[in-house]
Amino acid sequence: xxxxxxxxxxxxxxxxxxxxxxxxxxxxxxxxxxxxxxxxxxxxxxxxxxxxxxxxxxxxxxxxxxxxxxxxxxxxxxxxxxxxxxxxxxxxxxxxxxxxxxxxxxxxxxxxxxxxxxxxxxxxxxxxxxxxxxxxxxxxxxxxxxxxxxxxxxxxxxxxxxxxxxxxxxxxxxxxxxxxxxxxxxxxxxxxxxxxxxxxxxxxxxxxxxxxxxxxxxxxxxxxxxxxxxxxxxxxxxxxxxxxxxxxxxxxxxxxxxxxxxxxxxxxxxxxxxxxxxxxxxxxxxxxxxxxxxxxxxxxxxxxxxxxxxxxxxxxxxxxxxxxxxxxxxxxxxxxxxxxxxxxxxxxxxxxxxxxxxxxxxxxxxxxxxxxxxxxxxxxxxxxxxxxxxxxxxxxxxxxxxxxxxxxxxxxxxxxxxxxxxxxxxxxxxxxxxxxxxxxxxxxxxxxxxxxxxxxxxxxxxxxxxxxxxxxxxxxxxxxxxxxxxxxxxxxxxxxxxxxxxxxxxxxxxxxxxxxxxxxxxxxxxxxxxxxxxxxxxxxxxxxxxxxxxxxxxxxxxxxxxxxxxxxxxxxxxxxxxxxxxxxxxxxxxxxxxxxxxxxxxxxxxxxxxxxxxxxxxxxxxxxxxxxxxxxxxxxxxxxxxxxxxxxxxxxxxxxxxxxxxxxxxxxxxxxxxxxxxxxxxxxxxxxxxxxxxxxxxxxxxxxxxxxxxxxxxxxxxxxxxxxxxxxxxxxxxxxxxxxxxxxxxxxxxxxxxxxxxxxxxxxxxxxxxxxxxxxxxxxxxxxxxxxxxxxxxxxxxxxxxxxxxxxxxxxxxxxxxxxxxxxxxxxxxxxxxxxxxxxxxxxxxxxxxxxxxxxxxxxxxxxx
Numbered sequence: 029x030x031x032x033x034x035x036x037x038x039x040x041x042x043x044x045x046x047x048x049x050x051x052x053x054x055x056x057x058x059x060x061x062x063x064x065x066x067x068x069x070x071x072x073x074x075x076x077x078x079x080x081x082x083x084x085x086x087x088x089x090x091x092x093x094x095x096x097x098x099x100x101x102x103x104x105x106x107x108x109x110x111x112x113x114x115x116x117x118x119x120x121x122x123x124x125x126x127x128x129x130x131x132x133x134x135x136x137x138x139x140x141x142x143x144x145x146x147x148x149x150x151x152x153x154x155x156x157x158x159x160x161x162x163x164x165x166x167x168x169x170x171x172x173x174x175x176x177x178x179x180x181x182x183x184x185x186x187x188x189x190x191x192x193x194x195x196x197x198x199x200x201x202x203x204x205x206x207x208x209x210x211x212x213x214x215x216x217x218x219x220x221x222x223x224x225x226x227x228x229x230x231x232x233x234x235x236x237x238x239x240x241x242x243x244x245x246x247x248x249x250x251x252x253x254x255x256x257x258x259x260x261x262x263x264x265x266x267x268x269x270x271x272x273x274x275x276x277x278x279x280x281x282x283x284x285x286x287x288x289x290x291x292x293x294x295x296x297x298x299x300x301x302x303x304x305x306x307x308x309x310x311x312x313x314x315x316x317x318x319x320x321x322x323x324x325x326x327x328x329x330x331x332x333x334x335x336x337x338x339x340x341x342x343x344x345x346x347x348x349x350x351x352x353x354x355x356x357x358x359x360x361x362x363x364x365x366x367x368x369x370x371x372x373x374x375x376x377x378x379x380x381x382x383x384x385x386x387x388x389x390x391x392x393x394x395x396x397x398x399x400x401x402x403x404x405x406x407x408x409x410x411x412x413x414x415x416x417x418x419x420x421x422x423x424x425x426x427x428x429x430x431x432x433x434x435x436x437x438x439x440x441x442x443x444x445x446x447x448x449x450x451x452x453x454x455x456x457x458x459x460x461x462x463x464x465x466x467x468x469x470x471x472x473x474x475x476x477x478x479x480x481x482x483x484x485x486x487x488x489x490x491x492x493x494x495x496x497x498x499x500x501x502x503x504x505x506x507x508x509x510x511x512x513x514x515x516x517x518x519x520x521x522x523x524x525x526x527x528x529x530x531x532x533x534x535x536x537x538x539x540x541x542x543x544x545x546x547x548x549x550x551x552x553x554x555x556x557x558x559x560x561x562x563x564x565x566x567x568x569x570x571x572x573x574x575x576x577x578x579x580x581x582x583x584x585x586x587x588x589x590x591x592x593x594x595x596x597x598x599x600x601x602x603x604x605x606x607x608x609x610x611x612x613x614x615x616x617x618x619x620x621x622x623x624x625x626x627x628x629x630x631x632x633x634x635x636x637x638x639x640x641x642x643x644x645x646x647x648x649x650x651x652x653x654x655x656x657x658x659x660x661x662x663x664x665x666x667x668x669x670x671x672x673x674x675x676x677x678x679x680x681x682x683x684x685x686x687x688x689x690x691x692x693x694x695x696x697x698x699x700x701x702x703x704x705x706x707x708x709x710x711x712x713x714x715x716x717x718x719x720x721x722x723x724x725x726x727x728x729x730x731x732x733x734x735x736x737x738x739x740x741x742x743x744x745x746x747x748x749x750x751x752x753x754x755x756x757x758x759x760x761x762x763x764x765x766x767x768x769x770x771x772x773x774x775x776x777x778x779x780x781x782x783x784x785x786x787x788x789x790x791x792x793x794x795x796x797x798x799x800x801x802x803x804x805x806x807x808x809x810x811x812x813x814x815x816x817x818x819x820x821x822x823x824x825x826x827x828x829x830x831x832x833x834x835x836x837x838x839x840x841x842x843x844x845x846x847x848x849x850x851x852x853x854x855x856x857x858x859x860x861x862x863x864x865x866x867x868x869x870x871x872x873x874x875x876x877x878x879x880x881x882x883x884x885x886x887x888x889x890x891x892x893x
Contacts (some may be wrong), residue, residue: 067826073244083196083203087100087203094248096253099111099246103865108209114202119291125216127284130884134282139410145423145425147291158189159187159209165315187214191205193205210255211242211243235308236261249645253287253288256283256285261281262278263278285398289400298326298428301327305583305601307587308421308522309430310325326428328428333345341598347385348385350362351405352389353390354389356405356437363510373576378587380588383588385744394656403434404434419515421520430520430768474519480512484504490565514553518553518576524613524614525555527555527629528626536645551607552583558632574624605708617630618690620776621774622782625787638691642688646681652673656670668748674746692719692722692788694714696714713796727810733815747760769827786851789850817869819870
């Protein structure tokens, strides 16, 4: 028992000794295990470092569309990525856009309208790719030390700065998200800004809804990347729902083609503008020039190069190819082709054979007219036609080289669809011309189609009333279409309007069919000349241009001849003093009251004696008015055709009156250079004889008591055809007095415009013999003398009151400060003459009218005092 106890004691001591010996070791091992465990747990709990995503990772669910800027579109969400290569960083590209489809309610946003082009540079800033608009408005001679400061005080436009999503070092490629490039108004403003004074009830686009906006198509090529984008503008509530062209005014879609284009690298030589020839230009100012005209404006033209430079006339290496869209009516394709190819006669004089080529788009073509690689003659039949024809082009802003063009044509040209606001409100249309043309590219807008449509309807009415054959009616259509095509093609070649070209032939020559056959009726198809419709129907020849004019051929020579030297070009330009080569464009034209000074630069005129020609147009309209009721009422039909003809004839008279009025206070402007052979002085006032002739014509055909007489029973039949509830918003009766007064006001708006009155006084210093006092006295007599001592009819009462209020406004109105003291003195003088003449006599209506005049004048004189 004792031994057992001793053994137990020994064992306990042994175990204790073992424990004491191994404890540090076990503790150390435990600590090591714990540390290892803690480290493992720490590693497990630490966030894993994510693997950097590659381009392949980010686009694995996307479809690649390869081209200039490769684009990836996600096949699930539709979102975009774009690749930018290292060698594109720092390079310049061209951006261009056009409207694929829009609505006229939102402004001039219609299919085919061009939005202009600009240069942008792709830049890298740390982890971002930026698209920066370049300023191309200035030139610095690289040899000048000043060129080192060429960027001073000019602004570039950073359109967008996008984060680099991934980088492929091997292929030197950057990936960016591209939705913000195209689904926002990044490259160009699409929604028009609200203009000051816009009525709150006018139609307005809502806010851009990025969630609804989408990419419609992507087409990529080695030299350009094209996307069609549908922008949706939404508003929860609206005051104006828009026209029938707008399905829902709260949600309006505008479709836009965007094109990113590689900067052309070729041997294109720039051509600088000359003021004697009318080309569209990119304006550039030479900041290193010391001349008073430091202009380096780039002419817009195509890059034509001779196949055989040694030949006087050679085919081009690459012709200007036009495609007739497959939507074109079959019966008009040959006429359209003829209109395009007419320009080849002009190009031959510039040394090019077959410069223009025409093809027809196959019905199974795999491209559409929005593809910028094709120049297309396109057709639409719009609910609210924006034009009858429109021929824009787009260019490289750094050189002026035309890169592409389209021509839009509206089917309305062949119809009797009347835009009554255009006919009835001719005055307002002309007055608003300047206000409407405020956008930087609006000077390229062409409204010839609208004016020609009215002229074609007038020609049809005249021909129909005089028993013309079907062949004659078809001839009117064909000649007008041919002229319209030639005009719009001219725009696509770089030519702007020449509103002075109508001063080529006399009225007698235009009424000689044998003389004008096969010719351009003016110096240029780029004019807005009225159709040649003779008062004597037995002398009716050609209605419109069937060939390009002498000015057109000369202008093409200037723009496209590969001159051997500067002297050759100057010899050509020295011909500008020839009568057939005179030139004046929209900046000079007088369609709006008080706008310009040279009456030869006018729209809808014809011949070198526009007074005589306009009188014939008025008398022709008056003659047709007498028999309109008998000729244009058909059994079983409504009276809308008669109403259309009535307004058509009235608007022709009003347009002719405007043309006559521009002679008064007019000054002929010549653009010849000093010392040029046969050059005339820059400013020459219209002769006293012609100004007096114009005043006499206005007296007889615009202001006289019987100036707008029509058969009284005609008014009983000027009824619109009822359609649904179209008379709900107002009474349907024809507003005859309002219409006539609007035409008379438009003439007075010009004659009494502060610019006109100022010019009459100033031009007395350099030759004007129709002095202000004589003119304003003649005008006063024209409006009052014929009936002031007897009964005054309702038309004249309106006219006299309107004129009197205009004189008062010269003295006390908002724009009185714009009038010269001479004009104010004559206004006051004439008011007192009127007061003295307005004796209370005549029938009751006349007495009331005269008392009204006297009261207005008395109150005005009190206010002046």
